[in-house]
Amino acid sequence: MPAADAPESRDREPVERAASPASSTGLASGRLLRSAAFRWFLGGQSISMAGSAMSPVALAFGVLELTDSAAWLSAVTTAALVPMVATLLLGGGIADRYRRDTVLCLTSLGAGLTQVGVAFLLLAHQHPALLLPLSALNGIFQGLTKPALRGIVSNLAAGRGLQQASSLVASVRNATRILGPTAAGLMTACVGGGWAIAADAVSFLLAAAFFARMSLPDLPPRTEDGPTMLGELREGWSYFSSKSWIWTVTLAFAVFNAVNMGVWQILGPVIANGTIGAEGWGLVLSARGVGALLASVVMVKLTVRRPMAPALSSMSLAAVPLILLGAGVNAFWLAAAAFVAGVVSEFFTVVWETVCNTHVPERLLSRVGAHDEFWSFVPIPVGQLSTPFLAAAFGTAVVAVTGGWVAAVAMLVPLLVPSLRRIEINRNDD
Structure with missing residues (x-):
């Protein structure tokens, strides 16, 4: 039975994605x-x-x-x-x-x-x-x-070339x-x-x-009796919704993105204006970018056999800058936390892209990826619009600190799914 159609219980590990005419051209890291x-x-x-x-x-x-x-x-x-x-x-x-x-x-x-x-x-x-x-x-x-x-x-x-490719692209992006x-x-x-x-x-x-x-x-x-575009879209949703190791991460990031974009992008400049100033805020943002660049470069060579537990656990640290922002710390400590947030965020990004490219069937990758991005992006406007009202009602510091803890916990919840913790990245690349 092809990997795309194999039944999967909550306690089974995802299987290696099935080969396809397109994916068979992929190169291992040594020849990438x-x-x-x-x-x-x-x-x-x-x-x-x-x-x-x-x-x-x-x-x-x-x-x-x-x-x-x-x-x-x-x-x-x-x-x-x-x-x-x-x-x-x-x-x-x-x-x-x-x-x-x-x-x-x-x-x-x-x-x-x-x-x-x-x-x-x-x-x-x-x-x-x-x-x-x-x-x-x-x-x-x-x-x-x-x-x-x-x-x-x-x-x-x-193989391991998947992670190298994702890391190289991430390095350029950062x-x-x-x-x-x-x-x-x-x-x-x-x-x-x-x-x-x-x-x-x-x-x-x-x-x-x-x-x-x-x-x-x-x-x-394509054959005349092949699936229509609508049928293929339904197939993508069916696969996405049936894999708890995917949709739990997507839901976690829906919460994280709504909180992070609301607090960091909306309240961040407001709080910084009264504490560390525009210069300090610029330093903080740059520190996050440097951390992300460093992580993407390191991930070209670093391989973790079962990466999802460390990736999600470390992502909880990406919420620390929100807590420190609300606590009113100085620019140095906020920049240090932002640097760490950049490192762990990029570590997770490379790991997640590699895991999805390894375990989702190639013919479904774009549809599953689209659902992942769509459902994690949709709550962002809600967070951005509601944050100012919450801040007016409870205070900017309370909203920032509370939001930081909510975001941190959201990153840990998917680890309750056994199949997610056991996902492996193929180490045999040549």
Whole structure:
């Protein structure tokens, strides 16, 4: 019986994912960087992530240059976020149904063209309402991109090479998160936010050219009586909902994300403004980015046989900065906690991507990944909208400290699932 269809009780370990025509091309860690397909993928991702790391700063200051209105900035960012989340599940079905390199090429091309439009509107000082449909389109392309990215590593790597590939991509992502905002700030200050958005547009278009060179094998031809897109989406949900080791982690992160995004992003600057100041807050954010970069570099070589227990246990430390934020500690201790949070968050990210790529059937990876992201992202607006009201009722310090403890406990709850604790990563890579 194929792994995708094998029944699994709560006490069984997940089984190794079944091979497929696409996944059979994956390379072990010793040959990963010698693969032209992986180099084209890593190059495209590097360029795309560099532009995406610049985009938030460039867009924020570009819109403020145009409108001098926080309300318009909120409208533009929300116009992209909502369609992105809404499109994730469809993106999972598309990425499992068609070649993922083709999906990435087309979505990167679409995202690049929408950013060209945004850059033009900002540079031409057009009415900000015209930005809304372009932002929505960009969000749709991002929603279609994310599931393809979750699944494509299994087409390019195998065995321990899966973790190495995830770690290399994470290292680039974290480096761009440190350097990208600074570059965007300098470019915005020198030539304006519109030109920084134009640079992001170019990065998407270049990434599309890189993805077009990957040349993954064609998928097997579909038969006339094969499943429809709707049937495949139902299959993805059925698999996701039947695997307690997956959905318990997703629910834990739904709680963690709602609390973390509400407290850290909304209350964080407010509390910092009255304690450590903007300079101290910038130091804290940078410390988290450095910790994440360090962890992703180390994870290229580090292998843990049964990684989920240490990954989830350490993730509870990512909630410590919320508690210290509410306690009003100085910038040094908050930065130290943020550094640790960056380390453990990236450790978990690499482990989770490796585990999913190892134990979820390749043909279902994007659909399962889309459900994982969708259900963990949906509560974020709830946390962001409710946190100010809770802070007004109970005080910012109480909400931050309580939220930190709730987030920490949420990370430990999935460890109650025996099959999750026993998951192994294949150590035989050659």
